[in-house]
Amino acid sequence: MAAPNPGPKGPRVGVFVCYCGKNIAGTVDVKKVAEAAAGLPGVVYATTHEYMCSDPGQELVKRAIREQRLTGVVVAACSPSMHEVTFRRAAQEAGLNPYLLEIANVREQCSWVHEGPAATDKAVRIVRAMVEKVKGNHPLTPVEIGHSRTCLVIGGGIAGIQAALDVADAGFDVILVERSPTIGGRMAQLSETFPTLDCSQCILTPKMVDASRHPKIRILAYSEVEEVTGFLGNYRVRIRRKPAYVIADKCNLCGECAKVCPVRVPNEFDQGLSERAAIYIPFPQAVPSSYTLDAKNCLGLVPLTCGECAKVCEAKAIDYDMQEEIVEEEVGAIIVATGYDLYPKEAMAEYGHGTVPDVIDGLEFERLLSASGPTKGQVRRPSDGKVPREVVFIQCSGSRDPELHKPYCSKICCMYTAKHALLYRHNVHDGKAYVFYIDIRAGGKDYEEFVNRAMEDDRILYLRGKVAKVFREEDKVMVWGVDTLTGKRIEIRADLVVLAQAMVPAEGTWDLARKLRIACGSEGFLKEAHPKLRPLEALSAGIFMAGAAQGPKDIPEAVAQASGAAAKAVGILSADKLVHSPEVAEVDEDLCSGCKLCAPQCPYGAITVDEVAHVNEILCESCGTCVAACPSGAMSLRNCQDEQVVRMVQAALAEG
């Protein structure tokens, strides 16, 4: 390691205090802070600038580094999470090792949270402490690592498919893991898509085929991510492939097996509105294109118990002895696109707890509208198969209801309800649709126009208000509500009620997030690193998110996000080398006794111990937990040594 700063002739520190417009200067007397800094031991230069992060501000820092031959720099400005990189790059351009520059956070930790003269006093103390730190810093070199060029995409819905295609088209291998027997996700279940009313499957299936035919994409359907270890560029994943008991390459989709199968269970793809056999294909265009034997519902995987399907399978594709398989792969980046579920209508006490047969949710209605659905696209209600003459659509069912249900807006319901109403009217010419809404949120290209089309239909009635109660009366569904625009109570004897249920994260999102060591927000959606500026990244480097797993969104948004996440992933996969901050934990091997107290403390699994402890510099996130645990003082954080911290505390607390 090179000589520390204070160098042989003592430290020469420059202090640069930023006004940040009024963000800092509104509370902190910036000039006074610079004056106080100028008088500190080791400080040879102190100045201020209106916006230190601007080009002239950076130029000021660079010029001072050169002209004043600075050995250390403190920039008193915003949080280091904002501009540390900016200023360190500037320092490097001026010939100063970037790790000899530190940020004194006088905005987030001072001016924004204090007022009065005490704020200036605190700013001075923060600067004093950071000057002490810089004086003890060593010049460092970033750590470089090699990495895998493969990307893992978790979830085979439209977001996952798009991300996989984009990464693969950029020339990198992709492993696309999907939990269910086919990719396609929710979009495959939809009838038409707003606002253009093109057939969902018609625009989705070409992408599914592209993914299945792409030489760079390996689809692992009916598989789940079991374990993820490792780190940016070098993630190790264990994927559990559930046995489908059908050899995909041999299956010719003749369908004889399903005909003879004696089992009938609700068909998930039709949201339970139809039945399927224990051996089934979710829909004809499924990818991979093969039947799957659902072991949970099969009478038994031994031919003695049933074995009917194997008897009729001419292709000899059925293999009852198929075993679960564990696939282990090294991947450089991970894109999580696990999608959404609908908030269960069973949770809606006011709408009959899911017990009224003709109260269905939006996805069920999609299946009723779909040409491939249980009614071949004829709108027929589930209870008796009659064509409903009056249909009530209830928006915000479970959304925007912080007392009882979900506090957030599910974003797509206004649009798909308008679509539902229009498609229903197209289907049932003399039918009448009522839409209960709180507000119409149609913020998207051509969205407002689309909703207006629905509103202008003389047999679609938009009612602004909430529905208080839904219950069954004879073969009708009674809907009690209020029109808040007229103040009138409304009672509708409907044939069918469609609930625009809230979107919730897909089942298992939280478990997966834990395996990936990434965060979920309070509603269980994946949490992005920054809501505005890093919306596609998880806080763990190398993990990205796309689609509704991150929050409610529609198809164009999910696709855009997927392409964005793919671009981020490609950024990693295509890098020559990955670099990692050298400000990590370090073991003094002359002092370490190998007591192993540190290793289990590390939340990142970065420490291994043989005779002495070793820190994996790439995994280390500089939290310092091991340093606190180390009893013998053998573990330390680079540029954050005990002596530095002590001096910083003393400087911060000193009088005057």
Add this chain to the structure above:
Amino acid sequence: MPKVAVYWTGGCGGCDVSFLELGPKLLDVLSQVEVVFWPALVDTKRQDLEALPGKAIDLALINGTLRTQENVEMVEVLRSKSRYVVAFGACAHLGGVPGLANLKSREELLVEVFGGGFRPTPPPGGPSEHALPELLPQTLPLAGAIPVDYVVPGCPPPPALIADLFERALAGDLPPAGHVFGKDKAVCEECPRKKEDRKLDKIVRPHELQPDGERCLLDQGMICMGPVTRGGCEAACPKAAMPCTGCLGPTPKAGDPVLAMISALASLVRAGEEGEAAFSAEDKVLDSLADPLGTLAKYSLPSFPRLARSCVPTPVRRGP
């Protein structure tokens, strides 16, 4: 022939006996040195010592803590007569077990030991040469009174370290001043016990457990000071199923062994998953440590008095 002095201040005498552990090697050593002062071994008095010219002694080994004014006077004389002074044993090195008396003031201590009627005043008729020497307000490690050249740590010092000192002294190969004979690495490095299950879910005292012969004592709930303590003893205590009590003192960068150990224990303690219930269960485990200072600061209190400061009215003189 090098001249050697050995002196014993406030201690138990164990350090003097520890020379015997050298076995036949002791005879070699004694045949190569001249003992000019060693009250336990040869009949020499303070006057004899004072009569020696300055730096007449090559190596003075001083054991015991400094408890009385007389202790201080004697070590000052020894310092002036000796080229090298060695703090020998845990008391001279850190203050030692008698240093735990620093938890009380001198006055409280006398009352506690001799009862309420005792007054630490000079005897009637004023001070005389037969008067008891005055107690210091606090016990001090040797370095609290005089500059010390070397340390041979331990309670008592392990024979290998004593041998190392004599071998190097006789060969004229003494290390730079300030050297502590002993290893820079902690006892764990020498300890053969397996360190696997690094967590603390209960604390037991040695008499409460017949420990597993293979596994780390700390993992079994015994407070073993091994991780913060300088090696050099070949992990004698843990090998004999007794936890390390820290007699060789903290490793060079551990700082206050009490704080280092508390920090380590706080990291190790695990009682269930995260959350409030787990936190209070973890507190309970840590609170069950009986006699924390007697366990963690058994030898080191006078050298690292910060923790004890709130209990002690008089400020403690720090060593150089």
